[in-house]
Amino acid sequence: MAIITNRSPWLVSVARRxxxxxxxxxxxxxxxxxxxxxxxxxxxxPKLEQLENAFQVxxxxxxxxxxxxxxxxxxxxxxxxxxxxANRALSIFRDFAAATKVTLAxxxxxxxxxxxxxxxGGGIEAGRLRKLIRTEDFVDKPLASLSxxxxxxxxxxxxxxxxxxxxxxxxxxxAQVLNYSxxxxxxxxxxxxxxxxxxxxxxxxxSRRLRGDEEESLLAAARADENPYxxxxxxxxxxxxxxxxxxxxxxxxxxxxxxxSAFLPETKNGRSRSVPLPMQxxxxxxxxxxxxxxxxxxxxxxxxxxxxxxxxxxxxVEDFRFHDLRHEATSRLAESGKFSLIDLQAVTGHRDVRxxxxxxxxxxxxxxxxxxxxxxxxxxxxxRGRKRRVMVPIEVMPGVPATKSSSKKVRRSSSVEPMTKVxxxxxxxxxxxxxxxxxxxxxxxx
Numbered sequence: 001m002a003i004i005t006n007r008s009p010w011l012v013s014v015a016r017r018x019x020x021x022x023x024x025x026x027x028x029x030x031x032x033x034x035x036x037x038x039x040x041x042x043x044x045x046p047k048l049e050q051l052e053n054a055f056q057v058x059x060x061x062x063x064x065x066x067x068x069x070x071x072x073x074x075x076x077x078x079x080x081x082x083x084x085x086a087n088r089a090l091s092i093f094r095d096f097a098a099a100t101k102v103t104l105a106x107x108x109x110x111x112x113x114x115x116x117x118x119x120x121g122g123g124i125e126a127g128r129l130r131k132l133i134r135t136e137d138f139v140d141k142p143l144a145s146l147s148x149x150x151x152x153x154x155x156x157x158x159x160x161x162x163x164x165x166x167x168x169x170x171x172x173x174x175a176q177v178l179n180y181s182x183x184x185x186x187x188x189x190x191x192x193x194x195x196x197x198x199x200x201x202x203x204x205x206x207s208r209r210l211r212g213d214e215e216e217s218l219l220a221a222a223r224a225d226e227n228p229y230x231x232x233x234x235x236x237x238x239x240x241x242x243x244x245x246x247x248x249x250x251x252x253x254x255x256x257x258x259x260x261s262a263f264l265p266e267t268k269n270g271r272s273r274s275v276p277l278p279m280q281x282x283x284x285x286x287x288x289x290x291x292x293x294x295x296x297x298x299x300x301x302x303x304x305x306x307x308x309x310x311x312x313x314x315x316x317v318e319d320f321r322f323h324d325l326r327h328e329a330t331s332r333l334a335e336s337g338k339f340s341l342i343d344l345q346a347v348t349g350h351r352d353v354r355x356x357x358x359x360x361x362x363x364x365x366x367x368x369x370x371x372x373x374x375x376x377x378x379x380x381x382x383x384r385g386r387k388r389r390v391m392v393p394i395e396v397m398p399g400v401p402a403t404k405s406s407s408k409k410v411r412r413s414s415s416v417e418p419m420t421k422v423x424x425x426x427x428x429x430x431x432x433x434x435x436x437x438x439x440x441x442x443x444x445x446x
Contacts, residue, residue, distance in 0.1 A: 002059035002085065004077050007070065008051040012036050014044050026054070057081050069097040071144070080144075080190035098187045099144040104177070105133050107143065107187070111177045120270070128173045143181075146193045155200060164200035171199060208324045209331060214317045221315035227306040229296050232284045234325060239281040241329035241348045243268060244322050246275075248303065250295040257282060269351040276347060330356075 010024040010032040020039065024032040032048060039046040055077040059067040067084060071077040108129045116122040116129070132139055138150040151174070158167045175194055182188035210218070215238075222231035233247055242250075246264050254263040260277045267273060277285070291297060307322050330348050333339045334356075339347070341356050350356055 002057065002061075002067075002081055004074070004081060005056045005058065006050060006052065006054070006074075007056045008054040010048060010050055012039070012046055012048050014039060014046045017044070020044070020046070023051075057084070059084055067097050069100045069144070071100070076144070076190070083190040099189045100142050102143055102187060103140050104143055104146055104174075105139040107181050107185075108133055108139065108177050110185075111180060115180060120266075125173055125176070128170055129177070132170065132174070143187065144189045146189060147191075148193045148196050151193055151197050155198070159200055164202035167200050168202065171197070206321070206324060206327065208320060208327065210317075210320075210328050214315070214320075217315040218311065218317055218320075221311045222307075224314070225306055225311055227298065227302065229288075229298050230303070230306045230311055232288060233296060233303065235284050236281050237322070237325035238329050238332075239278050239284075240275050241326050241333070242275055243326060244300065244303065246349075248294075248296050248298070248300055251293050252290060252295055253293070255285060255295065257286070264349075267349055269349070271349070271351065273346075273349045275349075 007026045009026060010029055011021070012024070012032055012035050013021040022032075022035055024035075036046050036048045052074065053072055054070055055072075055074050056068065056070045057077050057080055059081070069080065071080065112126045112129055116126045119125060136154060138146065138154060141150065151171070155167055155171065158170065178188075178192070178194060182192075219231060219234060222234050225231070236242065236247060237244075240262070242262075242264075246267060249266070250262060250264070254265070255277075256263070257277075260279075260282055262275045262277055263272070264275060265272045285295065288295060303322070312320060326348070330344065333344055333347065344350075344356050348356070
């Protein structure tokens with residue numbers, strides 16, 4: 001059984017006498033009535049009414065704990081009651097009452113302490129959540145009062161300060177907290193504030209490629225850098241298409257020179273994989289000193305400072321990131337025409353082969369050459385004093401033997417038999433139908 005009770009305060013007021021207005025808590029109705037009677041005894045015409053700013057939902061169902069929560073509007077109370085009844089009908093438990101007592105900031109802090117540290121990118125998640133707790137006001141609202149409008153205002157405000165991709169990642173971490181709270185802690189508002197939220201649209205896939213002598217300049221600057229591992233890292237990234245974290249986490253025990261492969265037990269998508277090592281990568285690895293378990297005994301921050309702060313400025317290469325080396329390596333493999341999408345997936349470790357479809361535009365030249373083999377090439381000719389172009393099929397070009405597919409099919413009338421071929425072409429005659437007469441030295445006339 002579930003009921004909604006108006007537990008708003010009582011208000012006693014007198015028209016045009018605001019100084020006599022007095023508010024009483026819900027449980028003090030007798031005091032409100034006594035005050036009303038005293039005003040009537042004074043010859044006034046007071047009015048007693050109940051406000052509508054506190055509605056209590058109470059539900060008692062067998063097999064479920066007693067539910068009791070208060071809301072500021074009847075609409076919120078009715079929504080919660082409907083959701084509660086629907087969930088209990090399906091034996092689903094959600095603690096909507098707790099959602100009225102805990103703030104989003106408190107849930108974020110609990111998520112940092114209990115959940116984030118178990119994730120691979122937990123440090124980044126915790127950093128974003130701590131920043132939200134420090135800087136945003138909406139996180140201090142009770143979870144039950146959090147609305148889609150609060151999150152939408154946050155999105156619009158942040159878009160004026162940072163890039164859309166950054167805003168989307170911040171919304172992602174908020175969504176992780178809300179979803180984990182609902183699924184694991186069973187604490188959730190009656191209406192999901194993420195439903196209907198308009199996220200920023202963006203396209204941040206980079207297509208930066210090395211052009212001209214940029215690769216030579218980059219390697220020369222890396223060779224001259226004080227960090228001896230920068231140059232081999234760049235060469236291996238171009239040869240294997242490995243990510244920065246995969247290269248820095250590579251262990252000597254996982255490098256097999258006999259099979260020319262490197263085993264990565266942990267990757268970005270959570271799956272292990274073996275990376276084939278081209279001969280160029282083998283030579284570079286064999287030349288590295290073995291001073292410990294790690295192939296590259298440097299931190300990600302050390303590589304970042306060496307690559308971005310010293311190598312890139314010294315090389316003169318602009319707008320280039322270390323991750324662009326992976327894109328360059330994958331692009332070279334795709335352009336070669338010797339790797340299928342499945343082969344590329346085995347090398348790069350993309351979880352979904354559809355992620356590799358973006359490299360199809362890098363193969364346009366190869367695809368165009370293959371299309372020429374089917375459609376033909378362009379030949380210029382002059383028509384009525386103007387130069388024009390026409391597609392000439394490959395099979396009928398001079399010097400190229402025609403194939404069966406290139407023979408022209410001629411459509412003939414069903415009433416006329418084809419030409420009868422004889423040994424002597426000069427004696428070749430036509431087989432004519434009955435209604436056609438051939439005159440000596442003339443064309444057939446019907």
